Amino acid sequence: MRVLIADSNPRRAIALSDMLASDTALDIMRPEPDMTLIEAVRMMKPDIVLVDLGMADRDALDSVLALARSKLNPPVALFVDQDDETLMRDAFDAGICSYNLIDTLPRDVKPVLRAAIALYERFQMQAQALSEAQRHLSERETIDRAKRLFMKRENTSEAAAHRWFQKRAMQEGRRMVDLCRQYIDLNTSGAGS
Secondary structure, eight states, rough: OOOOOOOOOOHHHHHHHHHHSSSTTTTTOOOOOOOHHHHHHHHHSSSEEEESSSSSHHHHHHHHHHHHSSSSSOOOEEEEOOOOOHHHHHHHHTSEEEEEEEEOOOOOHHHHHHHHHHHHHHHHHHHHHHHHHHHHHHHHHHHHHHHHHHHHHHHHHHHHHHHHHHHHHHHHHHHHHHHHHHHHHHHHHHTTO
8 A cells, every 4th residue: 555644744754654664565655845745646646645644734734625626636534633623624625535533643554544545435436426416417407408498499298399309319329418408509599598
């Protein structure tokens, strides 16, 4: 497991690296001091990123937010030494997949890292399913809007409108939703909808 330690406190980062390095199943990496989190992730391609292990600050969360918005977006775990509900909410909003309150890291941190990766993968699957559902709903609304417009213009039923769009889409080898978008654009430009 490739673990990137992104901690602004060099002494803490070295101590954690040394502790984790005793586990040969972990490949521990640290960014250069002048390297941004995104640059480090792009170059090192970690399986998981550990961010500011002491009290995280706004800069750390801003870096995680920028990383979450990038195409790289690996799972990020946060280890903190003080409980802070506001920080926890901000961390999850920024893209942290695992928020861990511990005084000292356990001797075997791998289960915590594996759990963070599993949570991240589950979140990614749910986000993808939500995005797909939203896309499907948007397409359904477009088709319904085009059918209503067609029904009004042609004084026909919904079934007839549906058949017309379906037949036309098949004839032109296009997706029905794309044909419906074009129909709406052609028939509402300058006229409102």
